[in-house]
Amino acid sequence: MIVDALQEILRWEVAALILLGSGIGYVFGLLPGLSGVTALALLSPLGLFIDPNISFYLFASILGASVFSGAVPAILLRIPGTPYSIVTMFDGYPMAQQGRALEALTVSAIASMVGGLASILFFAALAPVARAGVLLFGSAETFWLVTWAILTIPALAGKSIIKGMCSAFLGAALALIGRSIVTGEFRFTLGTYYLGGGLAIIPFLAIGVFAMSTVYPMMAGNSASVSRFQGAMDWRQIGRGIRGTLAAPFALLRSSAIGTVVGAIPGLGGVTASFAAYASERALSRHPASFGRGAVRGLLAPEAANNAVAGGALLPTLLLGIPGSLEWALIIGIFQMNGIQPGPLLFTDHPGTVWGIILGLTLSTVLASSIGLIAAVPLSRLATIRFAYIVPVILPMCFVGAFLVNQNILDVGIALIGGILGYALMRYGFELLPFALGFILVPIMEATFYQTLQIGFGGISGFLASPVSVALAVLCVVTMGATPWLRRRLS
Amino acid sequence: MAAGPQGAKGGEAVFSFAVALLGSYFAVSALMLNRDTGLFGGLIGLVLAVLATVNGVQSLRRRPVVADPEDAAQTGRITPGLAWTILYFVLALAVGLQWATGIWTAIFLYRSRVSPWFLIGLPLVLVALIEIVLLRGMGVPLFPGLLLGGVLPRLL
Numbered sequence: 001m002i003v004d005a006l007q008e009i010l011r012w013e014v015a016a017l018i019l020l021g022s023g024i025g026y027v028f029g030l031l032p033g034l035s036g037v038t039a040l041a042l043l044s045p046l047g048l049f050i051d052p053n054i055s056f057y058l059f060a061s062i063l064g065a066s067v068f069s070g071a072v073p074a075i076l077l078r079i080p081g082t083p084y085s086i087v088t089m090f091d092g093y094p095m096a097q098q099g100r101a102l103e104a105l106t107v108s109a110i111a112s113m114v115g116g117l118a119s120i121l122f123f124a125a126l127a128p129v130a131r132a133g134v135l136l137f138g139s140a141e142t143f144w145l146v147t148w149a150i151l152t153i154p155a156l157a158g159k160s161i162i163k164g165m166c167s168a169f170l171g172a173a174l175a176l177i178g179r180s181i182v183t184g185e186f187r188f189t190l191g192t193y194y195l196g197g198g199l200a201i202i203p204f205l206a207i208g209v210f211a212m213s214t215v216y217p218m219m220a221g222n223s224a225s226v227s228r229f230q231g232a233m234d235w236r237q238i239g240r241g242i243r244g245t246l247a248a249p250f251a252l253l254r255s256s257a258i259g260t261v262v263g264a265i266p267g268l269g270g271v272t273a274s275f276a277a278y279a280s281e282r283a284l285s286r287h288p289a290s291f292g293r294g295a296v297r298g299l300l301a302p303e304a305a306n307n308a309v310a311g312g313a314l315l316p317t318l319l320l321g322i323p324g325s326l327e328w329a330l331i332i333g334i335f336q337m338n339g340i341q342p343g344p345l346l347f348t349d350h351p352g353t354v355w356g357i358i359l360g361l362t363l364s365t366v367l368a369s370s371i372g373l374i375a376a377v378p379l380s381r382l383a384t385i386r387f388a389y390i391v392p393v394i395l396p397m398c399f400v401g402a403f404l405v406n407q408n409i410l411d412v413g414i415a416l417i418g419g420i421l422g423y424a425l426m427r428y429g430f431e432l433l434p435f436a437l438g439f440i441l442v443p444i445m446e447a448t449f450y451q452t453l454q455i456g457f458g459g460i461s462g463f464l465a466s467p468v469s470v471a472l473a474v475l476c477v478v479t480m481g482a483t484p485w486l487r488r489r490l491s
Numbered sequence: 492m493a494a495g496p497q498g499a500k501g502g503e504a505v506f507s508f509a510v511a512l513l514g515s516y517f518a519v520s521a522l523m524l525n526r527d528t529g530l531f532g533g534l535i536g537l538v539l540a541v542l543a544t545v546n547g548v549q550s551l552r553r554r555p556v557v558a559d560p561e562d563a564a565q566t567g568r569i570t571p572g573l574a575w576t577i578l579y580f581v582l583a584l585a586v587g588l589q590w591a592t593g594i595w596t597a598i599f600l601y602r603s604r605v606s607p608w609f610l611i612g613l614p615l616v617l618v619a620l621i622e623i624v625l626l627r628g629m630g631v632p633l634f635p636g637l638l639l640g641g642v643l644p645r646l647l
Contacts, residue, residue: 160546162549169542170539183528187521187528428503428550
């Protein structure tokens with residue numbers, strides 16, 4: 001299958017999508033207030049118009065490129081392009097202030113590439129083995145897995161367990177609006193015909209909750225006034241950056257491993273991975289005092305880790321159908337629109353999709369890191385663009401995107417309401433990932449619950465019929481009990 | 492003068508209680524539906540209402556509270572007496588409604604006569620556990636809620 005995917009990327013359409021996705025992801029990672037999530041949300045309607053067999057190359061490329069490019073303004077201007085780049089500033093910005101900006105960008109580019117590729121290779125190596133395991137999944141096993149995800153991930157994400165759970169249950173409740181998948185009856189529609197079809201993923205979740213909620217706070221403020229970075233290409237600095245990075249191979253591998261593992265645990269995300277890798281390198285360093293003052297290891301550790309998260313998140317997303325991050329939650333939504341359900345059967349039903357995503361991520365990581373390094377200095381000026389110029393571009397894109405899906409003007413209204421809801425959730429400290437998780441997974445939970453109930457002739461016997469389902473039920477109980485301890489450890 | 496931490500201005504509490512009301516709407520609407528159509532929405536609405544209420548109460552407790560009524564009038568903040576009166580009222584209403592919904596869900600499910608011990612137990616155990624553990628843990632007395640929970644089903 002990987003050979004087919006390799007042949008596929010030689011097609012001009014696929015190559016163009018990867019290039020386009022990498023470019024868009026790179027620019028959105030640079031722009032203040034925006035991120036790969038915004039780019040994915042805005043472009044998600046395209047998933048309906050591009051051939052579904054190749055559209056995932058575009059989305060995987062956006063994701064791969066946006067993670068790296070967030071580091072550029074963090075290093076040059078002390079503005080984290082994405083939340084993942086906050087730790088990158090600790091040592092990246094001091095390096096730039098010391099006149100080592102290109103060295104820092106080189107370290108960041110190589111570490112990002114190594115981290116991204118290491119995690120993707122890990123997934124590619126594990127996938128065939130895991131594929132045999134996931135085929136053991138029936139409706140009961142899927143039910144327990146989804147239950148585990150909904151009960152434990154929101155508790156791990158964010159600062160408050162109650163807010164995480166509240167966010168997940170709110171998403172879950174809103175996902176149940178419309179026609180019941182079990183009985184076909186309408187429910188919670190307030191008597192309206194429009195809500196009978198439910199809240200669609202693209203207008204409501206992608207464009208409303210994710211994209212428009214980002215635009216609302218921009219309307220109220222402006223970007224921070226920062227001086228533009230002035231610099232020129234200095235090949236000696238690039239050489240120093242390459243030597244400095246390659247001189248710490250174990251630090252690179254350690255940080256990549258941390259990023260991969262953290263990415264594979266849904267809900268933790270790139271920020272946790274960056275902090276964990278940074279703390280680990282600082283603890284192991286012979287010169288911990290140099291951290292925060294332009295240490296190469298202090299820069300390469302978070303960069304390798306946060307880029308490895310995307311590959312690590314492939315594991316729960318593609319193998320189990322549980323989104324490992326906000327970006328993957330959106331990509332799952334786009335899959336579902338095209339009738340593809342990520343999860344245990346994806347490898348057997350759509351193997352080309354899996355390998356296409358792996359290749360798309362790999363190529364965009366390499367592209368963003370290498371070409372992005374050369375263009376970093378001029379492109380970093382994008383990070384100083386005022387919100388007043390960004391909002392008028394993004395807002396009409398949101399409206400058009402919401403309308404395009406069903407060509408229904410009411411979808412624009414739903415996107416506006418979704419935006420207000422998303423903004424309120426963020427404003428009051430509710431995480432968006434649990435919300436997306438509830439919205440996407442609860443319909444699956446409901447369907448598998450009734451399937452399993454039917455298998456058990458209306459009783460609970462079907463829920464504990466196999467060793468895997470018993471193990472997963474125990475896992476639910478154990479992880480729920482261990483959540484407070486896990487939170488203490490993580491904090 | 493401020494007795495509580497600065498920051499929240501009550502917006503979070505309002506949002507949380509709005510979410511709690513939405514959850515209650517789901518739970519109550521589920522009772523009008525066929526069991527298989529309404530079960531998931533009802534249970535999820537119930538838990539959502541409880542969680543959002545708890546979060547609203549927590550955020551109210553984090554709200555800046557000033558001891559001096561004059562200061563409160565000038566700054567637009569609230570005095571402890573008023574804050575706790577509102578809090579108890581909202582709590583009694585929210586918790587009572589949720590218990591009522593929980594009990595009625597149980598009766599509804601019992602009447603449907605499918606796996607009664609499993610289906611009846613679930614909403615009651617969820618509501619009882621979450622409310623008793625979390626609210627008692629916060630030091631909030633449950634009496635007003637329990638009282639209303641006992642009275643409302645009879646009134647309904």
